[in-house]
Amino acid sequence: xxxxxxxxxxxxxxxxxxxxxxxxxxxxxxxxxxxxxxxxxxxxxxxxxxxxxxxxxxxxxxxxxxxxxxxxxxxxxxxxxxxxxxxxxxxxxxxxxxxxxxxxxxxxxxxxxxxxxxxxxxxxxxxxxxxxxxxxxxxxxxxxxxxxxxxxxxxxxxxxxxxxxxxxxxxxxxxxxxxxxxxxxxxxxxxxxxxxxxxxxxxxxxxxxxxxxxxxxxxxxxxxxxxxxxxxxxxxx
Numbered sequence: 190x191x192x193x194x195x196x197x198x199x200x201x202x203x204x205x206x207x208x209x210x211x212x213x214x215x216x217x218x219x220x221x222x223x224x225x226x227x228x229x230x231x232x233x234x235x236x237x238x239x240x241x242x243x244x245x246x247x248x249x250x251x252x253x254x255x256x257x258x259x260x261x262x263x264x265x266x267x268x269x270x271x272x273x274x275x276x277x278x279x280x281x282x283x284x285x286x287x288x289x290x291x292x293x294x295x296x297x298x299x300x301x302x303x304x305x306x307x308x309x310x311x312x313x314x315x316x317x318x319x320x321x322x323x324x325x326x327x328x329x330x331x332x333x334x335x336x337x338x339x340x341x342x343x344x345x346x347x348x349x350x351x352x353x354x355x356x357x358x359x360x361x362x363x364x365x366x367x368x369x370x371x372x373x374x375x376x377x378x379x380x381x382x383x384x385x386x387x388x389x390x391x392x393x394x395x396x397x398x399x400x401x402x403x404x405x406x407x408x409x410x411x412x413x414x415x416x417x418x419x420x421x422x423x424x425x426x
Contacts, residue, residue: 225376231279234286234371238278246278247271249320251425253313258425265425275379276388277327284334287367291341295333302329335360361386 231238247270258265288294306325310318336353339360343351365386373383381388 229376230275231373231375233279233282233373236282236286238282243271243275243278246274246320246323249316250324253317253321255425267425270425272379272381274324275375276381277324279373279375279383280331281327283368283373284331284364287338287364288334291338293337293341295330296336298336299326299330299333302326335364338363
């Protein structure tokens, strides 16, 4: 597969929350009336996700797909990526902690997904490869952890051969319970929140299920004129 075709494949999973995030100026500063410290994007259980982590991943991921966006005359405000990626990192952190609690590794589905992604990006820089895998593989990682956790729960209950459907359902229930018990708070500057096992925009117009790719297709197309009017430092494409 050619580099251009690979980049087109990746470009189909460009953004993921909604244009409600477009006008946000995400600065990483503390937010009045909240408990968020400067530099903190999310607090998940006993761990945090930094704004630097979000911004670095956004910048590198944008670099990986920037050429194809330009070829297709598409421009995406970086605030869309920031919101979607901040939400992804929060859910991945929750899944990592859930996996630790149950002593499991993500199901094989995750490594298979990573292998498929890596086939498309072999000529990317090392940092771009890492960013693409991290972004494109995030939802699969969360679902794979849920599957492993569900299988472990069923095994503990005496089920000798847990089926994937029941295991997935039990794992999702365990993940939702973990989030309820431990909390996953996102900095309000990102305009999104974790609600149960979904990422919602603040206006509740979009709900992204955990089992879906968080950056797969935009709910609405960004205003091209608005996106094009942004300085280069605030847009991708």
